[in-house]
Amino acid sequence: xxxxxxxxxxxxxxxxxxxxxxxxxxxxxxxxxxxxxxxxxxxxxxxxxxxxxxxxxxxxxxxxxxxxxxxxxxxxxxxxxxxxxxxxxxxxxxxxxxxxxxxxxxxxxxxxxxxxxxxxxxxxxxxxxxxxxxxxxxxxxxxxxxxxxxxxxxxxxxxxxxxxxxxxxxxxxxxxxxxxxxxxxxxxxxxxxxxxxxxxxxxxxxxxxxxxxxxxxxxxxxxxxxxxxxxxxxxxxxxxxxxxxxxxxxxxxxxxxxxxxxxxxxxxxxxxxxxxxxxxxxxxxxxxxxxxxxxxxxxxxxxxxxxxxxxxxxxxxxxxxxxxxxxxxxxxxxxxxxxxxxxxxxxxxxxxxxxxxxxxxxxxxxxxxxxxxxxxxxxxxxxxxxxxxxxxxxxxxxxxxxxxxxxxxxxxxxxxxxxxxxxxxxxxxxxxxxxxxxxxxxxxxxxxxxxxxxxxxxxxxxxxxxxxxxxxxxxxxxxxxxxxxxxxxxxxxxxxxxxxxxxxxxxxxxxxxxxxx
Ligand code: NDP
Numbered sequence: 001x002x003x004x005x006x007x008x009x010x011x012x013x014x015x016x017x018x019x020x021x022x023x024x025x026x027x028x029x030x031x032x033x034x035x036x037x038x039x040x041x042x043x044x045x046x047x048x049x050x051x052x053x054x055x056x057x058x059x060x061x062x063x064x065x066x067x068x069x070x071x072x073x074x075x076x077x078x079x080x081x082x083x084x085x086x087x088x089x090x091x092x093x094x095x096x097x098x099x100x101x102x103x104x105x106x107x108x109x110x111x112x113x114x115x116x117x118x119x120x121x122x123x124x125x126x127x128x129x130x131x132x133x134x135x136x137x138x139x140x141x142x143x144x145x146x147x148x149x150x151x152x153x154x155x156x157x158x159x160x161x162x163x164x165x166x167x168x169x170x171x172x173x174x175x176x177x178x179x180x181x182x183x184x185x186x187x188x189x190x191x192x193x194x195x196x197x198x199x200x201x202x203x204x205x206x207x208x209x210x211x212x213x214x215x216x217x218x219x220x221x222x223x224x225x226x227x228x229x230x231x232x233x234x235x236x237x238x239x240x241x242x243x244x245x246x247x248x249x250x251x252x253x254x255x256x257x258x259x260x261x262x263x264x265x266x267x268x269x270x271x272x273x274x275x276x277x278x279x280x281x282x283x284x285x286x287x288x289x290x291x292x293x294x295x296x297x298x299x300x301x302x303x304x305x306x307x308x309x310x311x312x313x314x315x316x317x318x319x320x321x322x323x324x325x326x327x328x329x330x331x332x333x334x335x336x337x338x339x340x341x342x343x344x345x346x347x348x349x350x351x352x353x354x355x356x357x358x359x360x361x362x363x364x365x366x367x368x369x370x371x372x373x374x375x376x377x378x379x380x381x382x383x384x385x386x387x388x389x390x391x392x393x394x395x396x397x398x399x400x401x402x403x404x405x406x407x408x409x410x411x412x413x414x415x416x417x418x419x420x421x422x423x424x425x426x427x428x429x430x431x432x433x434x435x436x437x438x439x440x441x442x443x444x445x446x447x448x449x450x451x452x453x454x455x456x457x458x459x460x461x462x463x464x465x466x467x468x469x470x471x472x473x474x475x476x477x478x479x480x481x482x483x484x485x486x487x488x489x490x491x492x493x494x495x496x497x498x499x500x501x502x503x504x505x506x507x508x509x510x511x512x513x514x515x516x517x
Contacts, residue, residue: 014199016175019085019314019349020306028175030199033206039167039195040210043138046193047165051135055110062106062161065188069181070099076180080148083174085313085349086270091149097429098153101447104431109161112449113456122492123485126468133456135163140212142204142227144219145316146273146371148174149181150428154435154446155216155239156181156194159455165193167212169204171219173316205230212236214455218275220369221395221440239444239454241436243369244275244397247390248424249410250291251383251403252284255422259402260294262424263375264302266400268353271304271312272373273320275441276398276418276425279370281377282386288379292339295355295377299340304350304373312373314349324351324372331356331365331376341374361389369395383410391415397437400424417441 016025031039050058069076077091084091115132139159143152152168159166170178175198182196197203201223208215208230217227218241231238248266250259266278283291304312315321325346332338338345341354354374359365365376380386383406390399391414399416400423401407407421417437418427427433434450436442445451470481470488 014172014175016083016173018082019173019316019318025079025082026176028179028198031197031203031206033202033210036167036197036203036206037210039197040138040140040207040212042192043165043167043195046191047135047137047163049191050160050165050193051137051163053163055114058109058161058163059106061189062102062157065185066099066102066106068184068188069095069102072184073099076149076177079176079180080174083176084145084148084316086316087310087313089311090270090313094147094150098150098157100429101150101153101431102157105157105161105452108432108449109163109452112452113162120462123470123488124462124468126464126466128463128465130461130463132459132461133162133453134459135456136213137164138212139164139166139455140207140210140215141166141168142207142215142217142219143168143170143174143178144275145171145173146270146275148177151218151241151275152178152181154241154451155218155455158446158451159216160194162452162455164213164455166195167207167210168194168196169207170196170198172198172200208236209234214238216444216446216455217241221442224442239436239446240442241275241444241446242397242440242442243371243395244277244437244441245279245367245369245393245395246276246398246400246416247280247282247386247393247414248278248400248402249380249383249386249390250281250283250287251386251401251406251410252286253404254284254287254402255404256287256291256294258422260291260298262400262402263295263377264298264353266424267375268299268302268312268373271315271351272324273316273371274425276428277371278375278400278424280366280390281375282380282389283377284383284386285379285381288377292357292377296340299353299355302353304352306350312350312353315351315372318349320371321346321348321351324370324374327363327365327368327370327372328354328356328374331359331363334360334363336360336363336365336376346372361392367393386410387413394440395437396439397441398425398427415439417445 013027080091081088113133118129120127120129141155178196185194214237216239221242224240224242336356336359339355341352345352345354351372356376359376396416398418399414400420401410411419420426432448434445435447436445
């Protein structure tokens with residue numbers, strides 16, 4: 001079995017391993033704190049050049065890089081396959097989606113961030129008001145191993161397009177993909193605007209303290225808290241893209257074959273190692289048996305192994321095997337049943353698809369991120385209960401609704417950053433949609449207009465066009481000006497009618513509020 005990567009005391013290099021075979025893929029430097037600071041200093045120099053370019057010129061450079069990455073897609077996918085074990089097809093899909101995001105960020109940055117006029121309002125009618133979004137400087141990007149290209153690209157592409165330089169710390173499991181990105185960028189653009197530092201958690205921690213202007217972290221909630229604590233020392237802002245416990249709900253009128261297909265792919269693709277992967281399913285009681293039968297029918301053909309053409313790869317991070325095993329065991333100990341797989345499905349490198357039913361809602365498999373090809377399926381009396389259970393989690397990343405008539409209504413009531421209706425994880429592949437969560441899934445957004453703005457600060461400018469009729473911001477302000485201001489404000493804002501108070505409920509609203517607190 002592949003051993004867990006631990007940092008040997010004083011090691012200056014480390015090896016990335018193929019999780020399928022345990023073979024060494026490559027050796028990489030462990031960058032020290034001083035080396036991380038040097039990388040940030042180089043990035044700051046590069047940022048001065050990069051941020052001075054026009055949006056059009058940056059778009060040209062990013063398009064050149066995108067072309068190189070696209071033409072070498074097969075090479076990139078092969079490296080991703082070797083470092084994570086994911087099937088070649090999945091690696092190609094991941095890289096293709098990352099490239100699409102890069103293209104969107106490059107072509108939309110100007111439109112979203114350039115200076116634009118806004119109304120100054122009647123009170124300040126003598127002013128011309130503009131807002132524009134300026135790059136922050138150097139962004140530290142810390143990425144996970146499960147989607148080593150797509151996930152960091154969600155920060156890197158948008159940060160670069162907004163005019164920042166980036167120092168990227170990839171996971172110790174996937175350092176090669178990070179180096180590949182930085183190398184191809186340098187080849188395409190000729191300036192070290194994107195750099196990579198490699199190593200273990202210490203290197204990531206050093207990046208947080210190296211004077212970057214923002215940290216974009218993607219990884220577990222626990223590490224996200226450590227990153228935030230380190231960034232707090234220097235008031236460095238952070239974006240946290242953390243874990244999830246996403247649910248899929250199936251209404252009585254849903255297309256059950258499509259819902260079963262989505263649940264299975266959402267749970268098992270990438271061997272279940274997806275932050276927005278489906279981990280829980282809530283099905284209307286009228287279609288529960290039918291849905292479960294179809295799900296099992298589809299799932300029985302799926303196997304995780306090292307055969308060429310296999311659709312499921314290994315578990316990339318070996319210590320995750322214990323987490324997956326413990327969640328299944330806990331579910332079974334508390335009265336759950338494995339209708340497919342079970343504890344014995346957890347092997348030395350691979351985990352076979354596991355479907356659990358009758359699992360209590362307070363068990364680990366329903367509450368904690370499992371990050372394996374497992375799924376709990378529960379019967380609910382109606383969609384009210386489905387939403388209630390879906391929302392009873394401290395996470396809030398993605399979610400899925402299968403319903404013909406009520407998709408939009410149900411989706412809008414789920415407390416999560418993103419929802420797919422009659423599809424699964426589709427929101428991640430739409431570059432114009434913001435990606436991110438709430439609660440323990442983190443905060444801030446990558447992708448879309450919000451993702452571009454995340455790596456900027458708004459610059460507001462008010463320019464006086466002519467002398468004000470009402471001179472207000474001066475010690476020469478007159479009583480007359482004050483009276484005129486009061487009249488103007490009354491005219492503009494004084495017309496709202498008071499909303500009559502609802503009669504008090506006899507049970508006492510105060511007590512009820514107290515109880516729900
Ligand atoms: P980790 O939290 O273990 O690591 C994430 C990154 O943080 C790695 O590069 C890691 O380096 C680095 N790191 C570790 N310790 C520190 C530290 N003290 N300071 C700074 N950086 C540190 O997550 P995983 O790599 O295991 O990724 C899986 C997790 O990521 C899952 O919870 C998953 O849900 C989440 N995820 C969230 C996504 C989202 O967009 N919301 C997308 C994809 C994944 P090293 O690897 O060297 O330890």
